[in-house]
Every structure is written in C-alpha cells, then in structure tokens.
Amino acid sequence: MLSEKLFKEASGLFPGGVNSPVRYYEPFPRFIKEGKGSGVIDADNGRYIDYCLGFGPMILGHGDHAVVKAVQEQAEKGFSFGAPGEPEVRLAEMIREAVPSVEMMRFTNSGTEATMHAIRLARHFTGRNLIVKIEGGFHGSHDYALDSIPSNRVGNTDQNITIEVPFNDVEAISDTFQRYGNKIAALILEPVLGNIGVVRPDPEFLRVSRKLTTESGSLLIFDEVITAFRFGYKGYQDLAGIKPDLTTMGKIIGGGLPVGLFGGREEIMKNVAPRGKLYQQGTFSGNPISMISGIATLTQLKMLDYGKPTNYTERLSKEIAGIMTDEGVNATVNQAGTMFTIFFSSGPVINYATAIKSDAGLFFRFFQEMLKNGIFMPKSQFEACFVSFAHGKEDYADTLEAVRKSVSVVAAAE
Numbered sequence: 001m002l003s004e005k006l007f008k009e010a011s012g013l014f015p016g017g018v019n020s021p022v023r024y025y026e027p028f029p030r031f032i033k034e035g036k037g038s039g040v041i042d043a044d045n046g047r048y049i050d051y052c053l054g055f056g057p058m059i060l061g062h063g064d065h066a067v068v069k070a071v072q073e074q075a076e077k078g079f080s081f082g083a084p085g086e087p088e089v090r091l092a093e094m095i096r097e098a099v100p101s102v103e104m105m106r107f108t109n110s111g112t113e114a115t116m117h118a119i120r121l122a123r124h125f126t127g128r129n130l131i132v133k134i135e136g137g138f139h140g141s142h143d144y145a146l147d148s149i150p151s152n153r154v155g156n157t158d159q160n161i162t163i164e165v166p167f168n169d170v171e172a173i174s175d176t177f178q179r180y181g182n183k184i185a186a187l188i189l190e191p192v193l194g195n196i197g198v199v200r201p202d203p204e205f206l207r208v209s210r211k212l213t214t215e216s217g218s219l220l221i222f223d224e225v226i227t228a229f230r231f232g233y234k235g236y237q238d239l240a241g242i243k244p245d246l247t248t249m250g251k252i253i254g255g256g257l258p259v260g261l262f263g264g265r266e267e268i269m270k271n272v273a274p275r276g277k278l279y280q281q282g283t284f285s286g287n288p289i290s291m292i293s294g295i296a297t298l299t300q301l302k303m304l305d306y307g308k309p310t311n312y313t314e315r316l317s318k319e320i321a322g323i324m325t326d327e328g329v330n331a332t333v334n335q336a337g338t339m340f341t342i343f344f345s346s347g348p349v350i351n352y353a354t355a356i357k358s359d360a361g362l363f364f365r366f367f368q369e370m371l372k373n374g375i376f377m378p379k380s381q382f383e384a385c386f387v388s389f390a391h392g393k394e395d396y397a398d399t400l401e402a403v404r405k406s407v408s409v410v411a412a413a414e
Helices: 004-013 064-075 086-098 109-128 169-184 203-216 234-241 290-303 309-328 360-372 393-413
Strands: 034-038 039-043 049-050 104-108 130-134 148-150 161-165 185-191 218-224 246-250 258-263 332-336 339-343
Touching: 034 185, 034 309, 049 393, 064 290, 086 290, 104 109, 104 185, 109 185, 109 218, 109 246, 109 258, 130 169, 161 169, 169 185, 203 218, 203 246, 218 234, 290 309, 309 339, 309 393, 339 360, 360 393
Parallel strands: 130 161, 130 185, 148 161, 185 218, 218 246
Antiparallel strands: 034 039, 039 049, 104 258, 246 258, 332 339
8 A cells, every 4th residue: 555655755854754743643644635525535546434634724624716816826926035924914803703702813834833822921920939720721832731630649849840730620620729729820721622632611610710820810811723703704712602711722723724813902912022921922923824815714604504513423422422322432522512532431521531531442432433434533532523514414424434343343342
C-alpha cells in the first residue's frame, strides 16, 4: 500500500512518522490526498466518510466551492506581506458581531498559540501566577496547559503553576477558589469538553465558574477553539449565557487553514503590545489567505440552519447507542450539537475520571474495523467526532451499516 510506503519514508523524517501525535496509529496511518464534501480519499484511493473533519474545522465539508474560490482569488494577489490587510479587519468584525464578549482580539496561527498568550495575558493583567484548568481539558501543547497538578497537591503557590479540578464538580471548583482565590490569575475551560471525548457541561458548573472568578478578581477564559461557530453562528458562551473575560478560538474561524485568536474585554486586551507592555507577535498572524478562508466560511454559516447537522448527529448517536446495546457491548454515546463520541464504557461519562474508565483498546479495534468499512474518524477513544453540513442521507445509512458490521466483529472477538 502507498500509505504504508509513505509512512516508512515519513518515519525517517518525523518523530513517529507524523507531525502531530493524534495522526499516528498502528500499523500505519492512512495518508489522505483529497477531500470532497463529507468524504476523504487516501493515497491508495480508499474512500471514507469523514467524521474527523480535520479535527473540527471543516464544518462546511471539504472543498467547499465558495471557500476554494475565495482562497484562490487571494492567492493570486499574494500569500503574506508582513503588514496589515483588510481581510483581518473584516473577519474580526464578523467575529465580534457574532460573539460580543470579544471586544478586541489578536489573531494567531493556532489554538495552542491563542491559549498560551491568553494565559500570559491573564497573569500580566492580574499580577497573579496561578492558573486553574479542568482535569482532562486540553488547551494546546504548551507547558502552561500541559504541566498541571491536582489542586489538592499544590505546594508553593508563589510559583507559576497550573492546577486542575474535575469538570462539572461545583464543590471542587468552589473549594479551589476558597483556598487559592486571591492567587488565581484565571480559570481556563472548554465549555464543552472535546479532548477526552465529548462531555456536556452542567450549566450550574459554568454559572459557578463565572461567579467565583468575578468574586476573586480572577479572569474566566473560555477556550472555544473547538466550540466557536460549531453550535450555531455564535460562541457556546452565547448559548450558555455566560460572558467570559477572555476567549480563544481557532479551527472553524479559518475555514480549514491555520488560525487562532485570543480576545475579550478591551480593558484587558489593551495590555497587548504595541498598545500595552505584554509582547506578542507572529509573522503569519492575520495571514490574508487564512482570513479570507474564514470570511468565506462564516459568511455561509451565517445563512445556514444548524438544525440539519445537529439533527443528523442526534439521530446518529441514538442509533449507534442502540446498535451497541443490541450487540451486548457496553457503550455510552455522548453528543453535543454536531459533536459526538462513542465511549466503550458501562456508565455515564461526565468528566475525566469517568472517561478514562472506558476501554480504549476495544475502541481502537472498533476504529480499525470502521476504517475497513469506509469510515474515517479520530483513532483515539478520547477525541470528538464531528459532523458537517455536507453529510447527508446516504452517509447516514452507510455509517450505521459500517457500525453494525464493525461492532459485530469486535463483539465476536471479545
């Protein structure tokens, strides 16, 4: 297979043969050469219905005509100038109109950059060091987000440190703020967890998080890299009725091209250079091609009915859960908007502790069978699947048939 040959070549060039660990799986990952609509084609011309969707950004599906046309037109004008351009202004205006809490913003090149600088800014603005994050929450591959410890193990709180608390645990978050409130710079959270699989928030947990941060003088950061414009033409914060101090975005706002954003109250954002003293820069930040792709994507999303892909996802999730039950396989299917995750678990999944009880080995065998049956999805038990506006009735029927075949094989092997 060409994918196998390419992986062998890649293994001598990249650590593990990939440029992001989430793309690696045994015996070798499929190398994708093309995407169109709801599907992708690999190097060996294998065709798959795609529920990975670039890990989220391709909400319109692959190769959307309007987005492709806009990108082509901009590419002919130039790729990068190291200077401001109108596209970044127009995209920022669209985002601020849709998500009013983002009064002022700064574009970056990735969600990782966005969260890293949002945390830096929170520490600068508050003059405090502690950052609180959610156990299992993912905010990019930088030390501020990855190097965290449980709140009950914190020692010297004068150091720059990130502590974590369980999602949806009002008592735990309240206790953490009671103990460390005057030292906490910010609480950063995904309003819907997407990187341990999909986990919905308890609305009370979000309300308490807003209350505690306000009372302690800390900042509330909503990481909406995944959720912004996925549940509607807005942020999840607007659905939840919670106004964070800072917000990070990525994925959909670039229409599939590299992008990130951190923004929020002008009072806070004005501290970023050159207006303020917190230095942040990026050669490709506000790149015109990414901005144009984002504009073309959001322009369409504003006119579309999110009910179609949401209903698709709701029905698909219920049908998959039913198939699992019929086959005698312990599984929980969590769904939120156009996101879903199949947990091979006998109980509900409401946070990190319950998610990691899932049978990751069984999931991977299921993933491999789904590949054989024409379904491309994230390879990890702890990732979200995504549905686009391009997914239709035929995809729905073919997906359920693939699930039946795959679960039958997996169940028989148990």
